[in-house]
Amino acid sequence: MSPALAEALAELPDLARAHLLLSGSAVAIGVILGLPLAILSARNRRVRAPVLGLAGLIQTVPALALLALFYPMLLILGQATGLSIPALGFLPALIALSLYALLPIVRNGVAALQGVDSGVLEAADGIGMTRRQRLAMVELPLGAPVILAGIRTAAVWTIGAATLATTVGQSSLGNLIFSGLQTENWVRVLVGCAGAAALALGVDGLLALVEAGLKRRSRWRIGTGLALLAAALAFAFVPLSGRGASGAKIVVGAKNFSEQYILASAIERRLQAAGFRTERRDNLGSTVAYQALAAGDIDVYVDYSGTLWTNILDRTDTPPPEAMRAALATALAERDGVRLLGALGFENAYVLAMRRERAAALGVDSLDDLARAGPRLHLGADLEFLTRPEWRAVRGAYGLRFAGQRSYSPTFMYRAVADGSADVITAFSSDGRIASLDLVTLADPRRALPSYDAVLLLSPRRAADPQVTAALAPLVGAIPVERMRRANLMVDRDADKRTPDEAARWLDPFALR
Amino acid sequence: MNAPPFVELVGLSKRHGVHVALDDVSLSIAAGEFAALVGPSGSGKTTLLKSINRLVEPSGGSVRLDGRDVGDMPAHELRRRIGYVFQGIGLFPHMTVAENIRIVPRLTASEAPDRVAELLDLVALPADIAARYPRALSGGQAQRVGVARALAAGPKLMLMDEPFGALDPVTRDALGRAYRALHDRLGLTTLMVTHDIAEALLLADRIIVLSEGRVRADAAPARLVASDDPEVRRMVDVPRRQAQRLAAL
Numbered sequence: 089m090s091p092a093l094a095e096a097l098a099e100l101p102d103l104a105r106a107h108l109l110l111s112g113s114a115v116a117i118g119v120i121l122g123l124p125l126a127i128l129s130a131r132n133r134r135v136r137a138p139v140l141g142l143a144g145l146i147q148t149v150p151a152l153a154l155l156a157l158f159y160p161m162l163l164i165l166g167q168a169t170g171l172s173i174p175a176l177g178f179l180p181a182l183i184a185l186s187l188y189a190l191l192p193i194v195r196n197g198v199a200a201l202q203g204v205d206s207g208v209l210e211a212a213d214g215i216g217m218t219r220r221q222r223l224a225m226v227e228l229p230l231g232a233p234v235i236l237a238g239i240r241t242a243a244v245w246t247i248g249a250a251t252l253a254t255t256v257g258q259s260s261l262g263n264l265i266f267s268g269l270q271t272e273n274w275v276r277v278l279v280g281c282a283g284a285a286a287l288a289l290g291v292d293g294l295l296a297l298v299e300a301g302l303k304r305r306s307r308w309r310i311g312t313g314l315a316l317l318a319a320a321l322a323f324a325f326v327p328l329s330g331r332g333a334s335g336a337k338i339v340v341g342a343k344n345f346s347e348q349y350i351l352a353s354a355i356e357r358r359l360q361a362a363g364f365r366t367e368r369r370d371n372l373g374s375t376v377a378y379q380a381l382a383a384g385d386i387d388v389y390v391d392y393s394g395t396l397w398t399n400i401l402d403r404t405d406t407p408p409p410e411a412m413r414a415a416l417a418t419a420l421a422e423r424d425g426v427r428l429l430g431a432l433g434f435e436n437a438y439v440l441a442m443r444r445e446r447a448a449a450l451g452v453d454s455l456d457d458l459a460r461a462g463p464r465l466h467l468g469a470d471l472e473f474l475t476r477p478e479w480r481a482v483r484g485a486y487g488l489r490f491a492g493q494r495s496y497s498p499t500f501m502y503r504a505v506a507d508g509s510a511d512v513i514t515a516f517s518s519d520g521r522i523a524s525l526d527l528v529t530l531a532d533p534r535r536a537l538p539s540y541d542a543v544l545l546l547s548p549r550r551a552a553d554p555q556v557t558a559a560l561a562p563l564v565g566a567i568p569v570e571r572m573r574r575a576n577l578m579v580d581r582d583a584d585k586r587t588p589d590e591a592a593r594w595l596d597p598f599a600l601r
Numbered sequence: 602m603n604a605p606p607f608v609e610l611v612g613l614s615k616r617h618g619v620h621v622a623l624d625d626v627s628l629s630i631a632a633g634e635f636a637a638l639v640g641p642s643g644s645g646k647t648t649l650l651k652s653i654n655r656l657v658e659p660s661g662g663s664v665r666l667d668g669r670d671v672g673d674m675p676a677h678e679l680r681r682r683i684g685y686v687f688q689g690i691g692l693f694p695h696m697t698v699a700e701n702i703r704i705v706p707r708l709t710a711s712e713a714p715d716r717v718a719e720l721l722d723l724v725a726l727p728a729d730i731a732a733r734y735p736r737a738l739s740g741g742q743a744q745r746v747g748v749a750r751a752l753a754a755g756p757k758l759m760l761m762d763e764p765f766g767a768l769d770p771v772t773r774d775a776l777g778r779a780y781r782a783l784h785d786r787l788g789l790t791t792l793m794v795t796h797d798i799a800e801a802l803l804l805a806d807r808i809i810v811l812s813e814g815r816v817r818a819d820a821a822p823a824r825l826v827a828s829d830d831p832e833v834r835r836m837v838d839v840p841r842r843q844a845q846r847l848a849a850l
Contacts, residue, residue: 211691213656215705215750216681225704229695305695 095587096264096279104283106259108324111250111287114182115243118189122242123235125190126197127223136198143191151249154184155256163379176369176376176385181253181260188249189242196238200231232302240295247288251280257341257369257380261287266371271346271579271588272499291317337365338556341380341389344371345498346579346588347436347518347572351390351542353592355560359388361598362559374472375399378545382424387547388560392436394538396420398477409435409539416543425548429557430564434518434572437540438478439529441515443505447528454531458512459486467493468501468510478537485536499580518542518569520577542567563596571595606665607632607790608653608758613662615648615814622648623659624814630792632757635784637801638794639836640811646794649811650760653792654683666758681709684751684789688763690743692735698746699731705753720749725779741772748780752787759784761793765800777804799840802826810836 129136146154158180166173173179204227212222228235251262261284268276294313301309338359342352349370356366369386378400380386393412397403401419406412417428442452450461458465467490473479474495482488490512496504502521504510515522515529517540522529544563550556575595578586586594606629615623623645630636638646651657653664655676664671671679692701699717706713718728724745735743744764751759764780765773781804784791795801801808802822810818810825810833818825818833826837 205691205694207687207689207691208693209691210656210687210689211685211693211747214654214680214685214687214691216677216679216708216754218677221677221708226693230693 090275091590092273092275092585092587093279095589096268096276099264100261100279100283103259103261103263103280104287105324107247107250107261107284107287108320110178110181110253110258110260111185111243111246112321112324114185114246114250115189115239117182117186118193118242118246119239121186122190122193122238123197126194126201126235129194130198130201139194140198143194146187147191151184151188152252152255154188155181155252158184159256159376163383166383172384174385175383176257176372176380178258180256181250181258184256185246185249185253189246192238192241192245193235194238196234196241197231200234200238201227203234204230233299236295236299236302240292240299243291243295244288247284247291251284255371257372257385259368263368263370266344267349267588270344270371270497270499271349271585272582273579273585273587276587291320294320337367338388338550339367339369339386341372341377341386342368342370343374343377343389345516346591347516347576348390349588350575350579350591350595351432353589354563354596355388355390355544357592357596358559358563358598359556362555364556364559374476378426381545381547382426384547384549387550388556389545390432390542391545392540393431393543394437394478394540395476396543397538398481402477404477404481406535406538409541412539413541413543420545421551425551427546427548427551429544429546429560432542432544432563432567432572433565434567434569435539435541436516436518436572438473438537439515439517439522439532440482440512441505441522441527441529442512444526444528446511447530452530453528454533455482455486455488455536456533458530459488462488462490462512465490465511466509468504468513469493469495470498470501470514471495473514482532482536485534502580518572518576519580520573520575521580523573524577524581542572562598567595605632606630607634607667608792609665610649610652611663611665613649613652613664614660615645615652615657616660621814623652625662626811626814626816627662628809628816628819630790632790633788634807635781635791635805636793636807636809637805638792638809638811639796639798639801640817642796643813644811645814646811647762648814650762650792650794653758654680654685654760656685677708681705681754682756682758684748684754684756684759686744686747686751686759686761686764688766690747692738692743692746692750694735696734697731698733698735698738701735701746702731702750702753705750709754716753720752721746723752723783724749740768741776744768744776748783752783757788757790759789759791759793761791763794763796766796773800780804798836799843802837802840 125139129139159175162173162175162180166175208226212226217225250260251265253260254262254266261280264276264280268274268280294317297309298313301313340352340355342348352368359366372380374395377389378391378396381389393416396416397412413431420426420428440455440458452458452461474493501513502525505513505527506525515527517529544560546556575591578591578594579588608630610626610628613623613626626649638649640646648657652659653671655671696704702717702720717731721728721731726742726745730742738746765776768776777800805822807821808825809816812832818828818830825833828834
C-alpha cells in the first residue's frame with residue numbers, strides 16, 4: 089500500500105466519526121426545530137409563508153458561504169456578550185448545517201400534515217380527540233413516511249455539506265479532500281470523497297429501511313433501521329480508546345497550503361513527543377487564523393511577519409526584518425496577549441515570478457520592468473493576494489497594470505504559470521516549485537513588499553505555558569529556507585509525492601521518546 | 602310532544618359572511634326519537650347537525666343536550682358522549698378495525714372491558730374482520746365499522762350525516778334497516794341528515810325539512826306526505842311517483 093493511501097486510511101476512522109457526529113447532530117437539531125415549525129406552519133397560514141420562505145432563503149445561500157458566515161457572527165457575538173463562544177470548529181459548523189437541514193424537514197413536514205385526508209381528520213374530531221391526540225394518534229403516524237423522506241433528504245444534504253466544515257476548522261472527511269486538493273494528492277481526495285459518499289449512502293439506506301417499515305407497518309424494518317443508525321451514532325459519540333497520551337489538548341492551526349500542513353505536522357510531532365494530545369484546524373484563511381488564535385480557538389500556528397504587519401496591524405511601512413519582528417512581538421502581546429515565540433529561520437515572502445524564458449524574452453528583471461510590460465501580461469494570484477494591503481502597496485509603488493488578473497488556489501496558480509495561462513504569478517519565496525518550474529523572481533528595488541519571516545505564534549492561554557514553549561523551542565531558528573523549499577517540493581511535485589506528514593518527518597527529524 | 606327535550610336548539614344561527622346557513626332555528630328532539638333532516642343542498646342540514654357536536658360553532662343561539670348548554674363543556678368531551686357517523690366514514694387507515702373501534706375508549710384512558718367483538722356483532726360483521734386494515738374492507742363493511750366505532754363509547758345520541766350516501770342501493774337499504782333496528786334496540790336518539798326523502802320517510806319517526814336555513818316543515822312521515830306546502834309536495838312526490846311507476850311495471 090502506498091504511504092499516501094495508508095496515511096489517508098489511518099485518518100479515515102477519526103474523520104468519519106467527526107463527520108458523523110457533526111452531521112448527525114445537525115440533522116437531530118434540524119428535526120427538533122423543524123418538526124414543531126412544520127406543525128405550526130401546517131396549522132397556521134400566517135406562520136407558514138414566512139417559515140417556508142426563510143428556510144428556502146437559507147437554502148439558496150451556498151453551504152460554504154453559510155459556514156463562512158457563522159465564524160464572524162459568533163466572533164462578534166462572543167465579543168459583544170463577553171462570553172467565551174468558540175467561533176471556530178464544531179459550533180459554527182453545527183449551526184450552519186442545522187439551518188441547512190431545516191428546509192427539507194419543514195417542507196416535507198408541512199406537506200405530510202396537509203396531506204392527511206380531511207375525512208380522517210373529521211372523524212378524529214368527531215370521536216372527540218383533542219388537538220394533541222389528533223396530532224399524536226392520527227396526523228403524525230399518517231404523515232410519518234413523508235416526514236421521514238424529508239429527514240432522509242436533509243441527512244444526505246448535510247453529510248455532503250459537512251465536508252465543507254473543514255474550512256471553519258471543524259474536522260470532517262473534507263480534511264482529506266481539501267488537503268488532498270491543495271497538495272494534489274488525489275488518493276486523499278478519493279478516500280475523502282468515497283468516505284463521504286459511503287456515509288451518505290449508508291445513512292440514506294437505513295432511513296429508507298425505516299421509511300419502508302413505516303409505510304408497510306413492518307416493525308422489524310423500523311427496528312433494524314433505527315438500531316443500526318443508533319449504533320452508527322454511538323460509534324461517533326464514544327471516543328476511541330487506546331489513544332495513549334492523556335495530557336492537555338493543543339489545537340494546531342494551518343492555513344491552506346502545503347508549507348502550512350508540513351509545519352503544523354512538525355509542531356504536532358514536537359507536542360506529541362512532549363506528551364500533549366493534539367488536534368488540527370486546517371485550511372484557515374490568513375485573518376481567520378490569527379483571530380482564531382487570539383480568541384483561543386487554536387493554540388499555535390505559523391504565520392508570516394509581513395502578513396501580520398500589514399493585515400493585523402494595518403501598517404504600510406516596511407522596516408527591516410528584525411525590527412519588524414520585535415515590533416510585532418510587542419504589539420501582538422499588548423493588543424491580544426498573543427506570544428510570538430520566534431522565527432523558524434526562513435522567509436516565505438510574496439514574490440512576483442515568471443517563467444525564465446518569458447521574462448528573458450520580455451526583458452523583465454524587476455518590478456519596474458514589469459510595470460512597463462504589464463499591460464500585455466496576465467497576472468495569476470493566490471486567493472488572498474489581490475485583496476491584501478501588500479498588493480495595494482506594490483501596485484501603487486510601481487504603477488502595475490495588467491491585461492487581466494485571476495485568482496487561483498496556490499497549486500493551480502503554479503499550474504497556470506507553467507501552462508502559460510498566466511504570465512506572472514504571486515509566488516511564495518519558500519516554494520520548491522520556483523526552482524522546479526524554472527521560474528525567476530522579480531526584484532523589488534523600491535522595497536514595497538515587507539519581509540515575511542515565518543514565526544511561531546501562541547494563543548494567550550498557551551503564551552506562558554513552559555511545557556508548550558519548551559516543546560516548540562527546538563523549531564525556532566531550525567529551518568533554513570533551502571530545507572523548507574525541499575520539504576515543500578516533496579509534497580507539491582508530481583512524481584514521488586510525499587504526504588505533509590512524511591515531509592515534516594524529513595524536515596524536523598528527531599527521535600521520539 | 603310531551604317527553605322532555607333531549608336535544609334542544611334555541612334560536613340557532615350561522616352566518617358565513619353575508620351567506621346565512623342557519624337562520625334562527627329552534628327545535629326540540631325527545632329522547633328515543635329518530636329524526637331525519639332533509640332539504641335541498643345548502644339548506645343548512647349539515648350545519649345544524651354539526652352545531653350539536655360543535656364541529657361548527659354557531660354565530661348565535663344555543664344548543665342544549667340533556668338540559669346542558671353544549672358550549673359549557675370542552676368540545677372533545679362533548680363529542681365523546683355523542684356518536685358521529687358521516688359519509689366520508691373516516692376510518693383511520695393506519696389502524697386495524699379493532700384498533701379503530703378501541704380508540705374511543707383509549708382517548709379517555711378508560712378501563713372499560715374490550716367490546717370489539719360485541720360491537721362487530723351488533724353491526725353484523727364477522728369477528729375475524731377485526732384484524733383487517735380499512736383498505737381491505739368493502740364500502741358497506743367500512744360504514745358498519747364506522748357505526749360500530751361511533752357506538753363504542755356507548756353514546757345516547759347519534760348524529761349521522763348522509764351515513765349511507767356513498768353506498769350502492771342494496772347495501773344502503775340493508776344498512777339503513779339494520780341501523781333502525783339498532784336504534785330501537787339500544788334506545789338511541791338519532792338525528793340523521795339525508796338528501797334521500799324516501800330513506801327519510803321509511804326510516805324516521807319524524808322528518809324536519811330545512812329550506813334556506815329555516816325549518817319549512819316538521820312532521821311524522823304520514824303527515825308530511827299529506828302536506829299541502831308546495832315545496833314539501835315537490836319533495837315527497839318524487840318517491841311517490843317512482844313507487845307508482847314501479848308498481849305499474
